[in-house]
Amino acid sequence: WEDAFLGDGVTEILRHNISFFLENRAFFQEHGIPCKRGILFHGPPGNGKTLAGKILACQSGINFIWATSKHIFWLEHNCRSDAFAAVYELARRISPCIVFLEDIDLLVGEERTDSKARLGAFLNELDGFENNKHVITIATTNFPEVLDKAISERPGRFDVKVRFDNPDHATRLGILKMYGKSLEFEQDADLEEIADAANGLSCAAVREVVTRAFIKASERVFRDKTGGKIAILREDLLGSVSFLSNGKVKMGFEADKTVASVPPSKIGGQAQ
Ligand SMILES: Nc1ncnc2c1ncn2[C@@H]1O[C@H](COP(=O)(O)OP(=O)(O)O)[C@@H](O)[C@H]1O
Ligand SMILES: [Mg+2]
Incomplete structure (x- = not known):
């Protein structure tokens, strides 16, 4: 529970x-x-x-x-x-x-x-x-x-x-924190702000905000070959919220070009 x-x-x-x-x-x-x-x-x-x-x-x-x-x-x-x-x-x-x-x-x-x-x-x-x-x-x-x-x-x-209704602010914040608990966020990524921006999303979509933001951050690290830590930026989170809020995912009409898929083997690994 x-x-x-x-x-x-x-x-x-x-x-x-x-x-x-x-x-x-x-x-x-x-x-x-x-x-x-x-x-x-x-x-x-x-x-x-x-x-x-x-x-x-x-x-x-x-x-x-x-x-x-x-x-x-x-x-x-x-x-x-x-x-x-x-x-x-x-x-x-x-x-x-x-x-x-x-x-x-x-x-x-x-x-x-x-x-x-x-x-x-x-x-x-x-x-x-x-x-x-x-x-x-x-x-x-x-x-x-x-x-x-x-x-x-x-x-x-x-x-x-x-x-089972769409979550309120406190619940959205709780979900962001729970699914993000083992991830790193940059200092400018204020989860309170993201919880506000995610108003109207379902619990599943709020979870997806974290997943998408992490994939985006991983992609950046792999692309730049910095080999550094994967830290999620405010803009990763806000971009995810905006994508999920405009309903494209639900309708399945438009491929998401903002997030490239990252091979699972790379997740958590070092960039080459
Ligand atoms: N209240 C919630 N608390 C935490 N995670 C949730 C909650 N609701 C949905 N999720 C996340 O979204 C996923 C899909 O939700 P699900 O239970 O299948 O929704 P529903 O059956 O109401 O359509 C869950 O497996 C979980 O990861
Ligand atoms: Mg169901």
């Missing part, structure tokens, strides 16, 4: 609805509280929905089924047309268990022509079985608005919604 900037709100919600819920499952059952939970992670891409899933898979201490649309399509085409039934049969067998459904809109989004039947099957599995005991479903989406209301708004299905 230390490597993820998720904010107290998010970690607290996860603690309540996963660890606290499972640790006290006998107590909740005694009080007639349903033994299953549905959590929807939503928000713009690159802000830690998948990362939180990976951490939960390692840290929650319970069984975990990771299902992407690729897995579900593969199951549908190669094994069983009722892929969700297969997933939940397994989840019930190995409960307590988290079923993590990545980018659920790719499976049951309104725009998919094949989604109606799959949606029905999914809803059946979500609420059709009393013995979905101690199965926690976590679904992620970048586009909650394309989900059928039967998923996103019907009580008893995804009652907990966690938004």
Whole structure:
């Protein structure tokens, strides 16, 4: 959890609805509280929905089924047309268990022509079985608005919604510091300033600011054959922010000519 900037709100919600819920499952059952939970992670891409899933898979201490649309399509085409039934049969067998459904809109989004039947099957599995005991479903989406209301708004299905938003200034600064902790920065590279300039970028893009700036700095050292230390300049960082902010990377339209690729063997090595 230390490597993820998720904010107290998010970690607290996860603690309540996963660890606290499972640790006290006998107590909740005694009080007639349903033994299953549905959590929807939503928000713009690159802000830690998948990362939180990976951490939960390692840290929650319970069984975990990771299902992407690729897995579900593969199951549908190669094994069983009722892929969700297969997933939940397994989840019930190995409960307590988290079923993590990545980018659920790719499976049951309104725009998919094949989604109606799959949606029905999914809803059946979500609420059709009393013995979905101690199965926690976590679904992620970048586009909650394309989900059928039967998923996103019907009580008893995804009652907990966690938004992963673009980071604020303090979070951007934290990400810059964390991913830059083993790198060297020139004195003029003020991370406070870069965190300000990166306003509007996702967590993943802020991480990429550091990566791109480092590649740029490495390129300079190799080109100049100075053999000196690789120190990141203010302009490396601001150039990266500006490139990432104008959305070219997201659209994939234009090759990035500002950063030449550096052979991996050179990274961390001496210029010849
Ligand atoms: N909140 C965060 N804290 C630290 N790093 C993050 C965070 N969100 C995203 N990242 C970085 O960006 C990468 C991609 O994020 P990801 O979890 O796949 O985003 P999402 O699933 O929300 O689209 C992560 O592997 C991590 O390196
Ligand atoms: Mg994701």
